[in-house]
Amino acid sequence: MKTAKAQRRLFLRGALGALGTVVISGCDRLSEAGWFQHVLSTGEGLSRVAHRALVPPHAMAQEFGEADLSPHFRSNGTSNPEDAQYQTLAANGFKDWKLTVDGLVEHPLQLSLADLRAMPKRTQITRHDCVEGWSAIGKWTGVPLGRVLEMARPRPNVRYAVFHCADPMDGPGSAAYYESIDMEDAFHPQTILAYALNDQALPVANGAPLRLRVERQLGYKHAKYLNRIELVVSLDGIRGGKGGYWEDGYGYQWYAGI
Numbered sequence: 001m002k003t004a005k006a007q008r009r010l011f012l013r014g015a016l017g018a019l020g021t022v023v024i025s026g027c028d029r030l031s032e033a034g035w036f037q038h039v040l041s042t043g044e045g046l047s048r049v050a051h052r053a054l055v056p057p058h059a060m061a062q063e064f065g066e067a068d069l070s071p072h073f074r075s076n077g078t079s080n081p082e083d084a085q086y087q088t089l090a091a092n093g094f095k096d097w098k099l100t101v102d103g104l105v106e107h108p109l110q111l112s113l114a115d116l117r118a119m120p121k122r123t124q125i126t127r128h129d130c131v132e133g134w135s136a137i138g139k140w141t142g143v144p145l146g147r148v149l150e151m152a153r154p155r156p157n158v159r160y161a162v163f164h165c166a167d168p169m170d171g172p173g174s175a176a177y178y179e180s181i182d183m184e185d186a187f188h189p190q191t192i193l194a195y196a197l198n199d200q201a202l203p204v205a206n207g208a209p210l211r212l213r214v215e216r217q218l219g220y221k222h223a224k225y226l227n228r229i230e231l232v233v234s235l236d237g238i239r240g241g242k243g244g245y246w247e248d249g250y251g252y253q254w255y256a257g258i
Helices: 004-018 027-031 034-054 084-091 113-117 145-152 245-250
Strands: 098-103 109-112 122-129 135-144 160-168 176-182 191-197 211-214 226-232
Touching: 084 160, 098 145, 109 113, 109 145, 113 191, 135 145, 145 191, 145 226, 176 245
Parallel strands: 098 226
Antiparallel strands: 098 109, 122 135, 135 191, 160 176, 160 226, 191 211
16 A cells, blocks of 8 residues: 555646646645645536536446456455454355445435345446556446435435445554545446446455445545445535545545546
């Protein structure tokens, strides 16, 4: 895993590149300055507004054919969570695993893997684009997130879905991964809770038993090892308030639209 300084350098290189700037000397000092982080935050907001204005709400990410599948869909970040409860569930084939859907909902849910597999499914072949510069094409099968949320009946003021995961990011006992998207992306037809990759049960290295696929955003938004979806009106009370592990800790943009 990269150091915080390396992550800031990577983020700044992408942000400055988007502005057509090739000079990145002193980026570490800039990234630690409050005023510069405010500039980047403002730019992110403008980028999100522009992206949403130009791309229709239900525009689809490109889908591919079987011949385009990558020979190997690499694992990135955590490949086997160092969490005792997760390891127990995995050893039993996730038969006792449940997905919790709660927060601002009228009907909280507890769904087993069998429950999810029994629901209407969607299969899509899409490209995963990582912020580190690599990409891979995989065939994903799962339940449309919107279908699950409809069952939970979100309250009218809900704005975000927060995904809580099983993978501790800094070793056993540390805080687990988390991410969030807004309700527009949550109900997009290509946003699914995937339990299969390339017609096989989702491997542990790729997020078993369940991961998010939000195809119009970069890879770090595709949370793995899901165990809870929390619906909220604001991200302010979620950890550092910026909506995700990389956003809170390393300055990544919350909206990673592509």
